[in-house]
Amino acid sequence: MSAPTSTSAAASPAWPTETSAPGGASTTGLVPKQLKVGGVTAFSATDYPGKLAAVVFVQGCPWRCGYCHNPHLQPRTEHSSLPWTQVLALLRRRVGLIDAVVFSGGEPTMDAALADAMRQVRALGFGVGLHTAGAYPRRLAEVLPLVDWIGLDIKAEPHGYDAVTGIRDSAGAALTSAEIVLASGVAHEFRTTVHPALHSEQDLLALASRLSRLGVKRYALQRFRAIGCANKGLTQVADPDFPSANLVAQVGALFPEFTLRDS
Numbered sequence: 363m364s365a366p367t368s369t370s371a372a373a374s375p376a377w378p379t380e381t382s383a384p385g386g387a388s389t390t391g392l393v394p395k396q397l398k399v400g401g402v403t404a405f406s407a408t409d410y411p412g413k414l415a416a417v418v419f420v421q422g423c424p425w426r427c428g429y430c431h432n433p434h435l436q437p438r439t440e441h442s443s444l445p446w447t448q449v450l451a452l453l454r455r456r457v458g459l460i461d462a463v464v465f466s467g468g469e470p471t472m473d474a475a476l477a478d479a480m481r482q483v484r485a486l487g488f489g490v491g492l493h494t495a496g497a498y499p500r501r502l503a504e505v506l507p508l509v510d511w512i513g514l515d516i517k518a519e520p521h522g523y524d525a526v527t528g529i530r531d532s533a534g535a536a537l538t539s540a541e542i543v544l545a546s547g548v549a550h551e552f553r554t555t556v557h558p559a560l561h562s563e564q565d566l567l568a569l570a571s572r573l574s575r576l577g578v579k580r581y582a583l584q585r586f587r588a589i590g591c592a593n594k595g596l597t598q599v600a601d602p603d604f605p606s607a608n609l610v611a612q613v614g615a616l617f618p619e620f621t622l623r624d625s
């Protein structure tokens with residue numbers, strides 16, 4: 363990802379214009395010397411399609427999605443609970459055993475040390491994956507040239523974004539990030555976690571149609587999982603059959619590659 367703001371929302375009237383970082387979150391002032399890591403999974407076969415990967419969970423997220431499974435990673439502590447040097451040492455021991463390192467979170471693009479961390483990982487010979495919700499388009503563009511595969515969460519149609527993230531004006535950054543990813547040509551998966559209290563089937567179809575028109579090649583609908591979710595308002599009205607098979611078929615037909623995930 364590089365030269366970010368050049369891919370502004372203004373280039374496409376399909377998205378709302380981004381005027382600032384969402385929810386007042388700013389990338390300024392965040393200049394940690396080392397990546398702030400909240401946890402690591404040393405081996406995963408599910409976080410980077412077709413690759414065996416370690417997953418580095420970066421601290422911090424400006425949003426507060428009710429369905430978040432990593433709420434403990436939302437705050438950034440003064441000191442990383444797991445020093446980056448220690449993570450790097452672990453990764454050195456994985457050379458030859460895994461293909462890639464995925465930076466997840468939290469919101470990894472919140473961390474100004476992300477690009478340096480990616481360079482260090484690439485120097486070890488690993489591919490780089492990134493999970494992001496696109497809250498920081500400029501940082502995303504900065505690191506994209508270092509990324510081999512990206513999973514981008516698109517949470518809702520623009521009018522429904524804030525209800526999912528819990529933060530005002532959150533749609534613009536995410537949707538600008540979508541354009542940046544598509545313009546970059548980096549291999550991608552866009553995905554949307556769905557819940558009947560947050561989405562209507564009509565809106566999900568409209569969102570999928572929008573993404574298809576923009577050029578998304580690989581899309582996934584992820585059914586809400588109650589496990590690990592602390593928001594009782596969502597867990598109590600979860601519907602394992604949402605969205606309907608008919609809606610799933612309509613959405614799937616819009617993309618060359620489509621996945622429905624139950625977990």
Ligand code: SF4
Nearest residue numbers: 423425427430468495
């Ligand atoms: S954007 Fe991701 S990490 Fe942040 S609150 Fe939402 S689900 Fe959690």
